Amino acid sequence: MPHIVVEYSANIRERLDPPALVGRLHEAALATGVFPVGGTRTRAAERxxxxxxxxxxxxxxxxVTMDIGAGRDLETRQRAARAVFDALVAHTRALFADAPLGLTLELRESDPQLSFKHNNLHDYVKARQAGRERP
Known part of the structure; x- marks a missing residue:
């Protein structure tokens, strides 16, 4: 984790550039050093x-909703959430200056007893970093 879900109103699609926003938020989360590459997933849904x-x-x-695994201290969670939120604000700066716009981000921790995972992405990421296609 994190799983980063971006919801946005349909009326701003053209000026928002959702694919670029997804990339920017994904990279911002990874740049914090808090989250593993193989567990990070970012997606957008137009409303x-x-x-x-x-x-x-x-x-x-x-x-933006960030669901993360439990166990990180408050300062780490705030730092990670702020980094992603700052990336959102930067990405939407021109739109915000020109139109009425509400930007929000909520970070939530998953209950480890109620969070189920079946994931081989970590293995593939490590293999690619080592120059191989498969683990």
């Missing part, structure tokens, strides 16, 4: 049905 603030059609939003 077509929404109502924001007073309902004006220009209002937009981007909400």
């Amino acid at each position: 077509e049905h929404y109502r924001i603030a007073d309902g004006h059609p220009d209002n937009g939003f981007v909400h």
Whole structure:
């Protein structure tokens, strides 16, 4: 982990560049050194049905949820969340200056007793780093 999920209102798609945002947030999370490459997943979902603030059609939003494994201290969690949030703010700077926009990020810890995983991505990442295609 983390699993980073970006939700955004459909009315900002063209100015948001979701693929670039996904890449930027993913790299920001990895750059913290807190999360393993093989456990990091970032994805975006456009929301077509929404109502924001007073309902004006220009209002937009981007909400990021970071689900992480339990066990990190508060300072580490805050540092990681702030790094990803700062990347979101930087990515949306021009849009924010030009349109009504709400940006939010929430970090949540998974309960280790209720989080199930079956993952061989770590093995593949290590193999690729060693110059091999497969573990």
